[in-house]
Amino acid sequence: MPATIIDVAKLSGYSKATVSRAYASPDCVKPETREKIYAAAKALNYAPNAIARAMVTKQTENIAFIIHEKQYPVVLNPFYSPILEAVLQECNRHGYSAFISTDHDVRLPNGELYIKKHMDGVILAGQTDYQSILSFRKHNIPMVLLNNRMELDDLLCVTADNYNGAVQAMEHLYERGHRRIGLLAGAFSPEIYNARYNGYVSVLKKYDLPLDMRFVQDTEPTMEAAEQYISSILGMPDRPTAFFCTNDTIAIGAIKAALRAGLRVPQDLAIVGFDDSDNSRIIEPELTTVHIDKQQMGHLAAQKLFDMIDGNPIEEYWINTPTRLIIRSST
Secondary structure, eight states, X not given: OOOOHHHHHHHHTSOHHHHHHHHHOXXXXXXXXXXXXXXXXXXXXXXXXXXXXXXXXSOXXXXXXXXXXGGOSGXXXXXXXXXXXXXXXXXXXXXXXXXXXXXXXXXXXXXXXXXXXXXXXXXXESOOOHHXXXXXXXXXOOEEEXXXXXXXXXXXXXXXXHHHHHHHHHHHHHHTTOOSEEEEEEOOOXXXXXXXXXXXXXXXXXXXXXXXXXGEEEEOSSHHHHHHHHHHHTTOTTOOSEEEESSXXXXXXXXXXXXXXXXXXXXXOEEEEEXXXXXXXXXXXXXXXEEEOHHHHHHXXXXXXXXXXXXXXXXXXXXXXXXXXXXXXXX
C-alpha cells in the first residue's frame, strides 16, 4: 500500500497539517522542518496528491503548447520539434507537465474551458488570431506567443530576427554574383512573412536590382508546392539564377525540381533556405540556410511563461533571437 500523509507525519514527528503545509505553502514552513518532512517522504516513497495540491495552491502545474493545425504533429515538424523539446526540458526543471494541442482543438466547444480549468499558462506557437489571444486574456491565463508577433499591449512574444536573416541570405547571393534573385515565400504568420519579404526587397533596393514579381511567389510551405512552381519557370530564358526560400522545406523542393530538370545546383541555380532544420543537411547538395536557434527560442518562451505564472515582473515583451547564415553547397 502506498504511503500516506499520515505516515509522513508519524515518521517526521510533525502534524499532518504541517506536512500538508510543507508541500502547499513551503515558504510558511521553517527550512529545517521542511528538510525533515521531505526526508521522511523520500524514505517512504511518498508523493503528494497533485489534485489536492492544486486545490490549495490554485495551480495545476500544467501548461499547454498550442500549435497551428497545419504544423501538427509537432514531434515530426522539423522546425517546431526542437522548440518543443526545449519547452519540455524547462517543464521538467520546474516540475510541470506540458499538454500539446492544436488551435483547432481549442476552438472545439469544450476546448477553451479545458484550458481555463486545467492549465496554468499557454504557449501559442506560430500562426494564431486575435480572438484566441483575447479569449485567453479574458480568463487571465499567462501566455507567450512563440515564433510570431502581434501588436498588443503586454503580449510577450519570442521570435527570431527574420528581417536580418533574410538580409544575410540576400547579401550572400549578391556576393556570389547573382543579380536576378527570385523569392519563394511560404504562407506563414504575417509578422514572419513581412519581415523576410522586407529583408529580400531591401537588398534588391540597396544594389538597384530589379524586383520582378513574376519570380516572387507566395506558396504553401511544402516541398510539393515549391517543386511545382520551380518546374513551371525553369524554361524561361530570363529566369532567376538564384532563389531565396523562406524556409528549408520550400528550398529542398526547389532543389529537387532543379535536379530533376537536369540543372546543376548551385552552378545553374543557387538556393538559400531559412531555419537550418535537420533536413538541410540531408539533402544533396547540402542547403545553405539561415540558422535559427530553435532550442533557445523554446527555452526562452517556457522560462518567460513560468516567470509570469510565478508573478515575476516582465521587463521585455518582445524577445528577438539572433540569426546567422550557414553556408553549404547549394550556393
